[in-house]
Every structure is written in structure tokens, then in C-alpha cells.
Amino acid sequence: MTMKHLLITGGSKGIGNGLALRFKAEGYTIWSFARSTNEILAEENQITCDLTNLKEAEETFSKTLAKILAESPQEIVLINNAGTLGTVDRLENNSVDSIDTAIRLNLSVPMALTAIFIKKLEEADLKKEIINISSGAAVSPYYGWSTYCSSKAAVDMFTQVVAKEQETASYPVRILSIYPGIVDTNMQTEIRSRNKEQFELIDKFIESKEQNLLSSPAEAANAVYELFADSSLKSGEITDVRS
Numbered sequence: 001m002t003m004k005h006l007l008i009t010g011g012s013k014g015i016g017n018g019l020a021l022r023f024k025a026e027g028y029t030i031w032s033f034a035r036s037t038n039e040i041l042a043e044e045n046q047i048t049c050d051l052t053n054l055k056e057a058e059e060t061f062s063k064t065l066a067k068i069l070a071e072s073p074q075e076i077v078l079i080n081n082a083g084t085l086g087t088v089d090r091l092e093n094n095s096v097d098s099i100d101t102a103i104r105l106n107l108s109v110p111m112a113l114t115a116i117f118i119k120k121l122e123e124a125d126l127k128k129e130i131i132n133i134s135s136g137a138a139v140s141p142y143y144g145w146s147t148y149c150s151s152k153a154a155v156d157m158f159t160q161v162v163a164k165e166q167e168t169a170s171y172p173v174r175i176l177s178i179y180p181g182i183v184d185t186n187m188q189t190e191i192r193s194r195n196k197e198q199f200e201l202i203d204k205f206i207e208s209k210e211q212n213l214l215s216s217p218a219e220a221a222n223a224v225y226e227l228f229a230d231s232s233l234k235s236g237e238i239t240d241v242r243s
């Protein structure tokens with residue numbers, strides 16, 4: 001096992017898979033948490049778990065962290081990546097269950113895993129980093145995306161609060177919030193499958209795909225990695241790969 005570890009939610013597909021492969025290429029041991037696994041990460045640790053079951057998420061994540069700590073690591077990175085659009089429609093057409101599940105996956109899970117990460121590694125004098133994969137939707141109110149936009153805005157806010165709290169920690173964690181751009185994944189396919197009543201901007205998204213304006217998961221992962229590797233980025237910063 002290497003001395004550098006990446007814990008990532010949703011490493012099975014899309015941007016998360018791109019990130020897992022990018023960090024693997026940099027010598028990190030990968031620990032992915034998702035409901036499914038991916039052949040391409042066959043040699044890595046893929047833990048199958050439905051993160052919206054918070055008890056299961058807590059137990060699995062805590063056990064994995066303990067296992068890593070026992071290996072005397074030099075660096076541990078957590079990427080909170082797994083996410084969902086939830087229902088794309090006017091808020092009144094969202095069911096209570098769909099609001100709850102989307103907010104749980106997009107916000108409660110990253111907050112809970114971040115809390116466990118900080119607590120369990122409080123006394124550990126090693127490089128500790130957290131990247132929250134947020135979205136430009138955090139700062140743009142898209143019609144039909146109320147749960148998604150709100151959850152990402154909250155992710156940005158908790159990133160800043162945690163950064164402030166970590167200022168007084170003995171061995172602080174650096175936490176960043178990164179917008180990955182528009183990336184060709186299942187999430188984008190889902191966006192394009194909606195109709196105009198549900199999502200006013202659908203034509204723009206279809207046009208972007210037709211004009212090949214989306215980046216690939218590997219390109220997005222490279223851009224996120226470059227930001228992560230930039231030590232001048234201060235904890236609490238919210239950055240867009242396109243800026």
C-alpha cells in the first residue's frame with residue numbers, strides 16, 4: 001500500500017471515476033464509495049454502499065479510515081464527489097422523498113464524511129485535504145433545479161465555515177470547493193432528457209453537447225487535480241476550473 005490515500009465518493013462513474021484514475025496515476029491508493037463498481041478500478045478498493053443510508057455511510061467510511069490510519073499514511077485526501085440532480089422541475093413538482101434524498105446525497109453526506117474525517121484525524125500530523133465537488137449552480141438560480149442549486153450553495157458555505165474552524169486546529173485540514181465545468185457524464189444526459197416545462201434552459205444544454213463544448217471526465221479531473229496541487233489556494237476557497 002502507498003503512503004498517499006484518496007477516499008472518494010462516486011468513484012465508479014463520471015467525474016469521480018476520472019478523479020480516481022488521475023489520483024491513481026499520481027501514486028495514491030484509491031478507496032471509492034458508490035453503489036456500483038467499475039472494472040477500470042479493479043485493482044483499487046471499491047466499497048459498495050448507498051451513501052443516502054447515512055448509518056451505512058458512517059460505518060463504512062469510519063472503518064475504512066481506521067484501516068488507512070493503521071498503515072501510517074503520509075497524506076489522506078477526501079473528495080466529496082457523489083451527487084444527484086434530484087428532480088428537475090418546478091419545486092412544487094418535487095416529492096418530499098426526492099427533495100430529502102437529493103439533499104442527503106449532495107449535502108448531508110459530504111458534511112457527515114467531512115465531520116468524521118476531521119474528528120478521526122484530529123491528532124494526526126499528516127497532509128489532510130478535502131475537495132468538495134460543487135457546481136456553478138451554487139451561484140446561479142436555474143429554473144427547475146431548486147434542490148440541486150440549494151444543495152451546492154450549502155456545500156460552498158460549509159466549505160467556508162470548516163475552513164474558518166480549522167484555523168485553530170493543531171493539524172489543520174485544507175478544504176476547497178471546486179466547480180468542475182460542464183462535463184460529459186450521465187448527469188448531463190439526464191439534464192438533456194428533460195422537457196422545456198421542467199427545465200427552461202434545456203436548449204442551451206443540448207446545443208452545448210452538439211457543439212462539443214462539454215469536457216470529458218478525464219479533462220475535468222485533470223483541471224481539478226491542478227487546482228488541488230496548487231498550494232497557493234487557501235483553505236475555504238471556492239474555485240471554478242474555468243476561471
Ligand SMILES: NC(=O)c1ccc[n+]([C@@H]2O[C@H](COP(=O)([O-])OP(=O)(O)OC[C@H]3O[C@@H](n4cnc5c(N)ncnc54)[C@H](OP(=O)(O)O)[C@@H]3O)[C@@H](O)[C@H]2O)c1
Pocket residue numbers: 009010011012013014015016017033034035036037049050051052080081082083084105133134135136179180181182183184185186187188
Ligand atoms: N457533469 C457535470 O457537468 C457537472 C457539473 C458541475 C458539477 N458536477 C458535480 O460533479 C459530481 C459528479 O457528477 P457526475 O456528472 O460525474 O455525475 P454521474 O455521472 O451521475 O456520477 C455520479 C456518481 O455518484 C455516485 N452516486 C450516486 N448516487 C449515489 C448513492 N446513493 N450512493 C453512492 N454513490 C452514489 C454514482 O455511483 P453509483 O451509481 O455507482 O452509485 C456515480 O459514481 C456531482 O457532485 C455533480 O453535482 C457535475
